[in-house]
Amino acid sequence: MSLLREAALIAGKDLRIEARARVVGQQVVPFGLIVLLLFAFALDPDRGVLTRVAPGLFWVTVLLASLLGVSRSFALEADNRARDALRMSGLDGSSIFLGKAGALAVELLAFEALLTLGVVVLFDVRLASLPPLILATAAATVGLAAAGTLYGVLAAGIRARETLVPVLLLPVVAPVLLGATRAWEASIDGVPGDAWPWVGLLVIFATLFVGIGMLAFGPLLEES
Amino acid sequence: MIDGRSALRSDRLMAPVARRVVGGLSVVALVALVVVGLFVAPPDAFQGDAQRLMYLHVPAAWLAYLAFGVTAVCSALYLWGRTRSLVWDRIAGASAELGVVFTGLTLLLGSLWGRPIWGVWWAWDARLVTTAVLFFLYLGYLALRRIPAALDVRAKRCGVAALIAFVDVPIVHFSVTWWRTLHQEATVFNPDLDVQIEGTMALALWLGVLSFTLLYVYLLDLRYRLEVLDEDRDERDLEAAIAERAQGGVPSAGTVGVGS
Numbered sequence: 001m002s003l004l005r006e007a008a009l010i011a012g013k014d015l016r017i018e019a020r021a022r023v024v025g026q027q028v029v030p031f032g033l034i035v036l037l038l039f040a041f042a043l044d045p046d047r048g049v050l051t052r053v054a055p056g057l058f059w060v061t062v063l064l065a066s067l068l069g070v071s072r073s074f075a076l077e078a079d080n081r082a083r084d085a086l087r088m089s090g091l092d093g094s095s096i097f098l099g100k101a102g103a104l105a106v107e108l109l110a111f112e113a114l115l116t117l118g119v120v121v122l123f124d125v126r127l128a129s130l131p132p133l134i135l136a137t138a139a140a141t142v143g144l145a146a147a148g149t150l151y152g153v154l155a156a157g158i159r160a161r162e163t164l165v166p167v168l169l170l171p172v173v174a175p176v177l178l179g180a181t182r183a184w185e186a187s188i189d190g191v192p193g194d195a196w197p198w199v200g201l202l203v204i205f206a207t208l209f210v211g212i213g214m215l216a217f218g219p220l221l222e223e224s
Numbered sequence: 225m226i227d228g229r230s231a232l233r234s235d236r237l238m239a240p241v242a243r244r245v246v247g248g249l250s251v252v253a254l255v256a257l258v259v260v261g262l263f264v265a266p267p268d269a270f271q272g273d274a275q276r277l278m279y280l281h282v283p284a285a286w287l288a289y290l291a292f293g294v295t296a297v298c299s300a301l302y303l304w305g306r307t308r309s310l311v312w313d314r315i316a317g318a319s320a321e322l323g324v325v326f327t328g329l330t331l332l333l334g335s336l337w338g339r340p341i342w343g344v345w346w347a348w349d350a351r352l353v354t355t356a357v358l359f360f361l362y363l364g365y366l367a368l369r370r371i372p373a374a375l376d377v378r379a380k381r382c383g384v385a386a387l388i389a390f391v392d393v394p395i396v397h398f399s400v401t402w403w404r405t406l407h408q409e410a411t412v413f414n415p416d417l418d419v420q421i422e423g424t425m426a427l428a429l430w431l432g433v434l435s436f437t438l439l440y441v442y443l444l445d446l447r448y449r450l451e452v453l454d455e456d457r458d459e460r461d462l463e464a465a466i467a468e469r470a471q472g473g474v475p476s477a478g479t480v481g482v483g484s
Contacts, residue, residue: 150388154381158371167367168385171360172392175399182403201399208391216384223377 003095010091010099015106017076024107028068029114035061036118045123054123055184058115059177062144065111066104066173067166070148073104074156083156083224093218097149101213105145112137129187132195136183139202143176146209153217156224175205234311235452237445247442253435261428268425274340276428281333283432284326285355287440291323292362292390294444299386302379313379316386317369318447320362322440327359350401357396361389375455 018024039057043049050057077083086096119125127133151169155161179198186195238246261279268275298316301307334352335345346352365385369378 154368154385158373160371164364164367164371167360168364171357171364171396172388174357175392175395178399178403197402201395201402205395208395212388212391219380220384223380 003092003098006091006095007098007102010096011102011106012099014073014076014100014103018072018103018107023072024069024111028065028072028107029111031068032061032065032111032115033118035064036115036122040122050123051125054119054125055181055188056177057123058119058184059140059181061115062108062112062140062180063170063173063177065115066108066144066148067169069104069107069111069145070152070165070169071162073100073149074152074161077156083221087221093221094214096221097153097213097217098210100152101142101145101149101210104149105141108141108145109138112141125188127188128190129192129195132183132192132199133187136180136187136195136199136202139199139206140176140180140183143202143206143209144173146206146213147173147176150209150213150216150220153220153224156221176202179205235449237315237448243442243445246438246445250435250438250442253431253438257428257431257435260424260431265424265428266422271341274337277333277337279428279432281330281337282429283436284329284333286433287436288323288326288330288355288358290437291319291326291440292358292393294319295323295362295365295386296390299383299390303383303387310375310379313375313383314448314451315444317382318444318451320365320369320386321447322443324359324362324366326436326440327355327362331355331359348404350397350404353400353404354393354397357400358393361392361396365389 036057039061040050043053077086116127120127148165148169151165151172155164155168158164179201183195183198183202186192186198236243257279261276265276265279267273295316298312298319302309302312302316331352334355338347339345365382368385369382371378373381
């Protein structure tokens, strides 16, 4: 089997479990929307502050949700020694990584789509130029999913993983928050020219972490 | 000096005599630094006495980079099959710990200097932000190191984490620099860069670098030794617990949790 077919198999498994358990739909999405409401409580919604800082708030929320996504992605295999089954499946480490990161990216994209609706409606944001915005979102999501999956397997099997993953992951993905927020700001302000360098940075980050993940996931899975 | 393959159980980096010499030299250099930095070197024309903090701040920053560089190289040496040895893992861990201390010191001293000179404790300058992220990156690495696990499992896990952190630093630096240059009209002006450094000031700076480097080598060896002793104790505890269990007793508190 080719790398991508194996990856699709793993991604399909994760997404199928997710579709049946509905944890992302019933817990992570409401969590994101509650965070948006809390931001409105914290920052006065009448003075236009929310509209101006919406890109930053959006991406901070995505970052927090991605932590839940990572934890969920590896909780799937925590029970019934499913991780042992995964190890013994004979699938290549890189394809398991691509599958799990792909599934996480799909979940995050769905989450982001709903959250975008949330900031447009609640924070009065107008999305002026869509192409850089969509590309930045896609690249940032792939980067987040790859880095998250990498740290997810690193912390899999550790009892303190719920608190460990945020400490490890958040500093590493700081450039994603920075790049995606600036790209969104430029797109919302209608100056897509300012967004493209950031899209480039996000693409580099995503490529790098997909690469590291494909190399390191297999050996780390063996040890988890 | 250190042979990665044969030194699998080597319990020290330097001979005790060498460590004592390095420690003694670092104390001498530190005393010289205090004398030159506080009394011999003149106060700065623009910054007054606050500039003397630079004699600690700059060496601390240099040591932080050196320490994290050592961590990255040793982690790579561990992960590469041919040079795999716990020696590298121990050095990586010890060096990262020192790196975090020196990074914290850099931030603290920089902040103390910034208050009288810039008028603020903290500025969103690219270098400051990068250093702060660096601090948290390796703080996470140290948290990972503290998770109990079999030694080789922990070494592999931490090796990968150290390399990720190392690869991430340039991206963080790049993105933060971009962010500040695109959004800030004037970055903070650092007069140090343009001013000719007076002779005794340069001497103080070099003494700082020298004494901190010696201190780093000394502490690295000490920390390495401590790590070996920790591993030995864990092993003995485990053996004692197994022996107790074999005799039909219940393992006493304090012996469980090792290698879990």
